[in-house]
Amino acid sequence: MPPEAAPLLEVEDLRVEFDTPEGKSRAVNGVSFQIQEGETLGLVGESGCGKSLTAMSVLRLITPPGRIASGRILYRGRNLLTVSEPEIRKVRGKEIALIFQEPVAALNPVFTVGDQIAEAIRVHHKVSKKDALAEAARLLKLVQIPDAERRVREYPHQMSGGMCQRVMIAMALSCKPSLIMADEPTTALDVTIQAEILDLLRRLKEEFRLSLLLISHNLGVIAGSADRVAVMYAGRIVELAPVREIFASPKHPYTIGLLRSIPKLGERKRSARRRLYAIPGTVPDPYAHEAGCPFAPRCPDVMQACRREDPRLLPLEGGRKVACFLHHPAHPSSEAATS
Amino acid sequence: MTGNPQGNLLEVRGLKKHFPIRRGVFSRVSGYVRAVDGVDLVLKQGETLGLVGESGSGKTTAGRCILRLIEPTGGSVVFDGVDLLGLSPAEMRQMRRKIQVIFQDPYSSLNPRMRVGSIVGEPLAIHRIAKGTDREHRVADLLCKVGLDPMAMKRYPHEFSGGQRQRIGIARALALNPRLIICDEPVSALDVSVQAQVVNLLMDLQEEFSLTYLFIAHDLSVVEHISDRVAVMYLGKIVEVADAESLYRDPKHPYTRALLSAVPVPDPDAKPQRIALKGDLPSPAAPPPGCAFHPRCPVAVEVCSRLEPKLLDSGGGHLASCHLVHPDGAGPPV
Ligand SMILES: Nc1ncnc2c1ncn2[C@@H]1O[C@H](COP(=O)(O)OP(=O)(O)OP(=O)(O)O)[C@@H](O)[C@H]1O
Ligand SMILES: Nc1ncnc2c1ncn2[C@@H]1O[C@H](COP(=O)(O)OP(=O)(O)OP(=O)(O)O)[C@@H](O)[C@H]1O
Ligand code: SF4
Ligand SMILES: [Mg+2]
Ligand SMILES: [Mg+2]
Numbered sequence: 001m002p003p004e005a006a007p008l009l010e011v012e013d014l015r016v017e018f019d020t021p022e023g024k025s026r027a028v029n030g031v032s033f034q035i036q037e038g039e040t041l042g043l044v045g046e047s048g049c050g051k052s053l054t055a056m057s058v059l060r061l062i063t064p065p066g067r068i069a070s071g072r073i074l075y076r077g078r079n080l081l082t083v084s085e086p087e088i089r090k091v092r093g094k095e096i097a098l099i100f101q102e103p104v105a106a107l108n109p110v111f112t113v114g115d116q117i118a119e120a121i122r123v124h125h126k127v128s129k130k131d132a133l134a135e136a137a138r139l140l141k142l143v144q145i146p147d148a149e150r151r152v153r154e155y156p157h158q159m160s161g162g163m164c165q166r167v168m169i170a171m172a173l174s175c176k177p178s179l180i181m182a183d184e185p186t187t188a189l190d191v192t193i194q195a196e197i198l199d200l201l202r203r204l205k206e207e208f209r210l211s212l213l214l215i216s217h218n219l220g221v222i223a224g225s226a227d228r229v230a231v232m233y234a235g236r237i238v239e240l241a242p243v244r245e246i247f248a249s250p251k252h253p254y255t256i257g258l259l260r261s262i263p264k265l266g267e268r269k270r271s272a273r274r275r276l277y278a279i280p281g282t283v284p285d286p287y288a289h290e291a292g293c294p295f296a297p298r299c300p301d302v303m304q305a306c307r308r309e310d311p312r313l314l315p316l317e318g319g320r321k322v323a324c325f326l327h328h329p330a331h332p333s334s335e336a337a338t339s
Numbered sequence: 340m341t342g343n344p345q346g347n348l349l350e351v352r353g354l355k356k357h358f359p360i361r362r363g364v365f366s367r368v369s370g371y372v373r374a375v376d377g378v379d380l381v382l383k384q385g386e387t388l389g390l391v392g393e394s395g396s397g398k399t400t401a402g403r404c405i406l407r408l409i410e411p412t413g414g415s416v417v418f419d420g421v422d423l424l425g426l427s428p429a430e431m432r433q434m435r436r437k438i439q440v441i442f443q444d445p446y447s448s449l450n451p452r453m454r455v456g457s458i459v460g461e462p463l464a465i466h467r468i469a470k471g472t473d474r475e476h477r478v479a480d481l482l483c484k485v486g487l488d489p490m491a492m493k494r495y496p497h498e499f500s501g502g503q504r505q506r507i508g509i510a511r512a513l514a515l516n517p518r519l520i521i522c523d524e525p526v527s528a529l530d531v532s533v534q535a536q537v538v539n540l541l542m543d544l545q546e547e548f549s550l551t552y553l554f555i556a557h558d559l560s561v562v563e564h565i566s567d568r569v570a571v572m573y574l575g576k577i578v579e580v581a582d583a584e585s586l587y588r589d590p591k592h593p594y595t596r597a598l599l600s601a602v603p604v605p606d607p608d609a610k611p612q613r614i615a616l617k618g619d620l621p622s623p624a625a626p627p628p629g630c631a632f633h634p635r636c637p638v639a640v641e642v643c644s645r646l647e648p649k650l651l652d653s654g655g656g657h658l659a660s661c662h663l664v665h666p667d668g669a670g671p672p673v
Contacts (some may be wrong), residue, residue: 046530046531190394190557193619195601199613220602223606267564295405
């Protein structure tokens with residue numbers, strides 16, 4: 001067997017907690033995954049499951065009352081959770097860039113987009129303002145903004161949502177990072193614009209051999225862009241597999257339910273309106289720390305062990321992983337092994 | 340008591356809403372945003388008409404004009420045989436019992452300081468339909484209908500999840516036994532698994548109370564699933580209407596085709612034949628001449644920039660406004 005190349009990013013047992021008057025919320029509850037060089041990892045899951053917090057943890061952007069309670073985040077072998085403050089600042093933008101969901105809100109309304117990109121460049125590189133602005137225009141061209149020389153002098157409010165998102169991508173590219181984390185990069189956009197932005201991300205990824213962490217709640221977006229997919233539920237990754245496997249043969253009952261509950265385009269037969277499959281119930285309260293699998297109260301296949309023990313994310317064949325007792329027998333000692 | 344022979348519950352003709360743009364110290368009107376610019380829609384009793392289109396195409400404005408939550412600039416809205424635009428404010432208030440609305444945002448559309456019982460019971464109080472324990476019973480009943488525990492009455496909106504809040508909004512809309520519900524992006528803010536629950540609920544309630552829905556949304560898959568017929572809106576105008584199956588199987592208008600081709604499909608092996616559109620949606624303050632879609636249209640021909648195409652039947656009630664679909668369907672020269 002050929003030795004696996006060392007991953008670019010390795011997240012191990014990440015935990016993010018919130019200490020609030022209502023109690024302790026385990027918003028990210030033991031998340032582990034890897035991203036290889038040049039790979040796109042899709043992170044899917046419903047609102048509140050901890051996707052954004054996971055990405056923000058990588059750059060140590062969690063603010064109180066939230067805190068990273070434990071875990072390791074190895075970037076090129078270095079643990080980002082223990083490096084000094086000046087060092088993590090060097091990583092932000094230069095090594096790893098984060099694109100936020102709301103492109104318009106993420107830009108500063110009082111500066112031109114050119115100034116903002118130039119500023120991002122000058123944080124990490126000693127170049128003149130003039131050269132930085134020229135570079136900004138080049139980047140706008142790279143993300144296919146027409147008439148880039150003129151538009152560097154425009155303000156965010158003069159641009160559409162799609163244009164602003166292109167500006168955010170240009171800014172993310174400005175310091176030539178190795179990894180871009182895109183948090184719902186197209187959620188606020190129309191489908192036509194969404195398709196263009198996804199094309200752009202795919203093209204840039206190939207051109208610059210970038211790695212991408214693509215966060216989305218839209219399984220269609222993930223299917224078209226990711227190499228591997230991590231499915232999150234209630235602060236954990238419940239399934240991790242190559243993209244084809246996730247869609248062709250989902251293993252975790254939550255993944256199966258999620259895939260069944262999306263209406264698919266062109267499925268409709270003449271005059272037949274069928275009910276959609278709906279996963280019963282709701283996500284668990286993050287403050288209640290029930291024993292067992294977090295999906296147990298909604299799971300159609302729930303067994304006794306599921307309510308007692310926490311299933312761990314363990315490997316199956318074909319490089320995939322699942323956290324479910326249907327696929328791994330329960331061990332009374334497994335709890336002791338993790339703690 | 341159905342108002343007309345075709346069983347049409349709602350007939351919207353030539354509906355227009357032009358918002359004035361005011362500029363300068365004297366607030367002079369310097370132009371108009373043509374948010375809705377000549378919309379025709381027909382809803383049959385008991386059906387669901389889906390209304391789709393990009394952000395800013397005028398869907399919400401059209402819905403609000405039908406309810407007269409904003410006053411239309413022109414056109415007519417006939418509901419159950421009555422011209423709504425001719426009604427006095429008092430008459431319109433009475434009519435609102437029969438036409439209700441459900442909003443997109445389950446977080447901001449409910450008063451955070453009111454208990455759920457008062458929120459759902461408010462329409463009954465305003466219209467003096469029920470009070471005291473009678474009202475409480477009816478509210479409990481409504482909460483059951485939308486799948487909530489009647490005990491929810493005593494609690495506040497922030498104690499509920501997004502899907503549950505949308506259920507509260509639906510219960511409130513049902514309180515007065517309406518005939519038509521305008522659903523403005525009712526599931527857009529919800530997660531897929533919750534979205535499925537709410538879509539199913541809306542379909543069940545429709546059957547039980549023979550409701551008619553105008554279902555506004557931008558998710559084309561959800562609209563296909565829930566609608567009997569679908570209308571596609573672009574820059575304030577309807578560019579295509581057909582029954583759902585025929586619209587999705589055989590879209591006629593180049594805009595509809597582009598829109599459908601851009602929907603991401605949950606299948607990694609799908610090879611999307613995406614039709615790219617040029618540029619962004621133009622401003623409705625200065626819609627392009629001729630066919631408003633022509634600057635972005637991948638198949639536009641010379642006539643498209645000169646003449647406005649009419650919305651015409653291309654067979655079996657499938658309407659489209661495009662010169663390529665109807666070579667002789669040009670409107671008057673502009
Ligand atoms: N200020 C806070 N106080 C307490 N808990 C918080 C706070 N901020 C976030 N959380 C917790 O973090 C979770 C949200 O995590 P995160 O923002 O990563 O979700 P997400 O998966 O990105 O969701 P979305 O799809 O809505 O963006 C919440 O469910 C909540 O439990
Ligand atoms: N009160 C107003 N004054 C001026 N312009 C308005 C007003 N309300 C809406 N508009 C404009 O009218 C157009 C149509 O807006 P509308 O909200 O109806 O679109 P929509 O199709 O519902 O979009 P979305 O999908 O984003 O909800 C937009 O260009 C909008 O900016
Ligand atoms: S009328 Fe012309 S511009 Fe308009 S959609 Fe048809 S082909 Fe395109
Ligand atoms: Mg998020
Ligand atoms: Mg709207």
